[in-house]
Amino acid sequence: MEVLTMGVEEEFLLADRTTRAPADRGSEVIASAATVLGEQVQREFFNAQIETTSRPTACLADLREELVWLRAVVADAAKAEGCLPVASGTSVVPPERPLTVTDTERYRRMADRFASRFSAVDGLVCGCHIHVGSLDRERALALSRRMAPWLPVLQAVSTNSPFARRRDTGFDSWRSVEYASWPTVGPAPDLNETGYLAYVAELVRSGTLMDRRMLYWHARPSEHVPTLEIRVADSNADVGTVVLLAALVRALAMTLLADELAHRPVQRIPPRRLLLAHELAAWHGLSGYGIDPCTGLARPAVELVDRLVARARPALDVTGDTAQVLRQWQRIRAHGGGATRQRAEYRRNGRLTDVVDALAHLTAAA
Structure with a gap:
């Protein structure tokens, strides 16, 4: 069984230390953090967001150590600018004024062409993307096909965005709902490399996408590194949850890649049922039912x-990684995931600012 590497991209929103609303200070925070992190800290679509990228590693302990370090550096840089990095799928406290789009040529073009797809008031969403590699495009596509039935399960583990517009949305992952307004967000079609190149070229030619980098499938071959990128998770303040997701994605990928090399049959769920599985994961997280990847039936x-x-x-x-994964999963199963923790914090005093403070503390104190 081939051991694959892992890498994590984490998106954070920046909250003002006084109001806890999103703060348009991404450029300043990145400029400061980049003196230490270099290209491992990057811009995102809104100025109130930043992204960090870990280096590829085959060691789970090394991955955790680097994620903690990245968060600590970003927290120090944000503190100097009067804000807090917050790992949450949505902004708990809405912005006090419309958000600004990051001033780059690419983001200006996206904002102009896809203005109807997002809201500058409540469209800020943050995800956590897991990369596994090294994989050429053909193997990444084959692995994407085999992983598709399991991605709603991983999504349920990661739900961490119940609040938006100063209210409980009723969803464990409201980010999933908001993010779905962008083109191509959803399960990947079943394609080989030739079909993939032709399909994406047509999306670009027709104007559905600006370029291949705008492909937002739940699992996609990365365009800048030789990996398969899994994009179903909310940003999570609890670094243990992020490490668990990375470990599960890597282990599942290794297992299913072995199946691919052995030419074992591919387990498939009909597209409508797969969409339902993702909807259930966004709605209920771990507290409800999902769709069994093996039988297609509803199960807790x-x-x-x-x-x-x-x-x-x-x-x-x-x-x-077995012992660490089992410990972390039992902890989440006993105490709940990110959405459960956010709601529990809100119930204590009924203040959304307390939810932001708890998320910011957990993000920086990882």
Whole structure:
């Protein structure tokens, strides 16, 4: 079984230290943090966001250590600019004025062409993207095909955005709902490399996308590194959840890649049922039901995570990550994930600013 590397991209919103509303200070925070992090800290679509990127590694402990370091550097840079980095899928406290789009040529073009796809008042969303590699495009597409039925389960583990517009949306991941307004967000079509290149070229030619970098499938071959990128997770303040997601994505990828090389049959869910599985994950997270990837039947979400862990167990044993994954999963199963923690914090005093403070503290104190 081939051991794959892992990498994580984390998007953070910047909250003003006084109001806890999004603060348009991304450029200043990045300029400061980049003196230490270089290109590992980057701009995002809105000026009130930043992104960090870890280096590829095969060691889970090294990944955790680097994520903690990246967050610490960003927190120091943000403090100097009067703001807090917050790992949440949506902004708990809405902006006091319309958000500004980051002033780059690419983002200006996106904002102009896709103005109807986002709101400058409440359209800020932050995700956590897991990369596994190294994989050429053909292998990445084959792996995407095999991972598709399991991605709603991973999404359920990561839900961390119940609040928007100063209210509880009723969803565990409102980010999933907001983000779906952008073109191509959703399950990837079943394509080989030739079909992929032709399909994406037509999306660009027709104006649906500006370029291949705007492909927002839940699982996509990366255009800048030789990886498969999984894009279903909310940004999570709890670094343990991020590490768990990376470990599960890597182990599942290793297991399913072995199936691909052995020419074992591909497990498929009909497209409508797969969309329903993602909708259930966004709505209920771990507290409700999901769609079993093996049978297509409804099962409690926590049972589906158990099945995912069991499916990935051979690879977890190979990489030595089994004990850590089991500990982290049992902790989340017992105490709830990010959306549960946000709601619990709000119930204490009924203040959304307290939710932001708790998220900011957990983000920086990882």
